[in-house]
Amino acid sequence: MFDERCEVLILGATVAAAGILAAAGQKAVIVESRPDAGYEFFGALRTVRGKHISPVTEQGIALHKRFAARDSLRACTPLFYACLQGGRVYLSAQVLDISRQEDGFAVTICDASGERRIFAQHLVDTRAEARYITAKRLNVLFMSGRVAGIDLPAEADMTEARRQLAEKLPELAAGEEIVAVADEFDLTLADFRTLEYDGILRIASAGYADPISAFDAGVLLGEELMGR
């Protein structure tokens, strides 16, 4: 009946998801509709919001050390992807159905191979839920390393963001050359701590001030789920 089983199925290949994976290993499966991962920080061209990063988990501390050796958050992207290596990760996979079972969840996904039914004891959604998003920002990166952005209402979509970006470019760029426009929104969330409803655990990775904190929170949740 099921093509695959896992203890925890994680929606979104976010940084928090990587933290859960670090704790759960092969007992976890990550399902992501996008072709990339960690987009809420790296794809969003985010800068670190908090000054003091104090991970508490062993894995979080180790990752923090590796990140600290690089001169920018963007330069840490390969280090983040290394956290996903060897994991059961499905990128470009669409979730078709989630149904509650007596002892867990039945999740039907579809990727390039086709449909796949996965049984999971726990389901964790690490993506940002629309109802908690209070603001969005589309960041751009300049040649100098400066990051600036246009602020958007929570309901704005990428089309609207691109329209506004085109309008405000002269003011935003002020003669400086942009080297990259973000692939994803830099989100501000009203609440992002671990919540549970409908039996699904929710931990919005984008809500954390920095990727190390999101990863660390993921590790803690993963350890809890694994009964450690």
Add this chain to the structure above:
Amino acid sequence: MKLAYLYEKNACTRDVADTVFDGSFDAIVCGLGTAGSIAAALLAEKGYRVLGLEAFNCVGGISSAGGIEIHYFGLPGGRGHALAVEADKMAAEYPMPLADGRRITLEKLLLERGATVCYNSAAVGVYMEKDRVVGVRAATPEGVRSYGCRVLLDCTAEGHVARMAGCDGYFGRTSDGQAQPFTSVVSMTFGGKVGYINLDTGRVDPRDGQAMSAAIIDGRATQRPEYPWMHKVIRPMPLPGIREGWRLDAMEMLTAEDFFAGRYTAEPGYYSYSDIDKHGEDVAFESELRGDWKVGANVGAWNFSVPVPWKVILPKRVDGLAVVCRAVGVDREMASCVRMLPDMYKLAEIGAEAADIALSRDIPLREIPYGELSARLTASGCLDPAHDRGVWIDGKADFDGKPLQPRKIEWITEPEALAEPLATLCPGIAIWSAKKMGYTCVPVLRKLLASADENTRKHAAFALAAAGSREGLSILRETVWERDAVMLQDCRKYNQHRGPMAIYHLGRLADAESVELLGGILTDPCEVEREIYAPSDRYPAVRGFRVLYFHFMAQSVAALVRIGNVHESERGRIAEIFRTAFADGTYAARLTNRPPCSAEANYVRNLKNIAEKAIQGWSDGKEFAF
């Protein structure tokens, strides 16, 4: 009505008689990438109700989110190309990379024309009435939705929708089923500008979701924050650069065999113009047609124009569906040259015009009159007889890095005229001409074997081999024995060294007397110490891959397999050579220290895999097929 979908890579169907569509459109375009965004805009421009489904959050695909701003070849012309140029002109006004600007301007053109665009939405099934596509099941941010349509354009690059609909197709090369290496594109700053580089990461089957995910992750995990020849990495681009994927079994196929034999379509849609692109270093395991062209004659980077049949977009058994992307009906050789951005713009125009004719007349796509389609394509400049350019040496920089002066190639038809180019380091034109002439040129070439001039003697041996003659065998063996590392200069890049070329010809001629010579290259651990394999300007040590040594080894494996195919009595000796050479990992360590997920590690593993497959095949009574 049935829902067609994929399960474990296979097409399946289930009855869905009670499905109610959430909306209906004249045309649905799945994938708003390079081709899909243009096709959707062209159809919307004609007044049709068009729905575009895009899995990512922007249009343009590889030309925007993939960071591929330009392709070096393809020819301009046509409405689709004009639309792309219009988008690029607008994007050039923005102080940002073209790839980023395209996300804004292509989207603007699409929306201005009235197309409905759904981002983060991907087809997960196809609704079918008998053999006709009538709708799409899509995963969208709002949940799973069903949409009806009269025509469906599969612009997913991988033919994902066509595969769901049960269309037949092809993938990979004959020898080991693998495709060209894919690339993880990164943007970088260099010289105060933004540039994109392709970091070849390995090989992957894009039809395999799990393998694809692992390949993307491995590719990005092994990227460095900076590279010596450029400045700092800005970011990895979100879309991987897949060079080769699934190819449709179409109503009319474009094949290299037909092209080289001069068999052209009667119903062209446009002319493609490119070289037979080859990124993998293990060309030794490609088809013999590609081997003869690229290795045997060293003309692999020469361009040629080829008329592309318009029916490469039509599946054989399924109606209401056109494949308008890289997955059209072409063989591997042609797939590597029918994939440039201009190709996608033109395929988009053909798909849109064909759909327009089918929709306006209410007839199946396969029944549209070619006369009407070709008249439209000719009027727009998409199909232009002037694009039938023949063979050219083309590109920006020549083999020596100096500006290249494009020049047309005229094949040699008189045997006596072969001598002059054979005396140079650009003998390719003579070698391929000899192949075309066949035995008529042998008497002239035979005399050249006795020449005191090394180039003439060795290149005449290549030309004789290309013509099917064994008369130059001793010189070919001598060239290998010397480990001749002279690199020829026919091409702007990918030029071959004479040693591996000689090995290739020995294999094609199935020369059993070469077994010991070739075996020594594979089994002697001191072989790697030869000076010719030392890192050089051409092959810097930083890559961690001894390219020339690899070429000698790979061509030796392929040649021994060919010899074993023909001479059953040699199979035991060759199998023993392979077992000795690949008994452990020491051969791999001599060749590369690149990570296991790298393209180079893949090439090195392939040596052993091909050898083992050949041995297994022979024990089962089968010849190894290239």
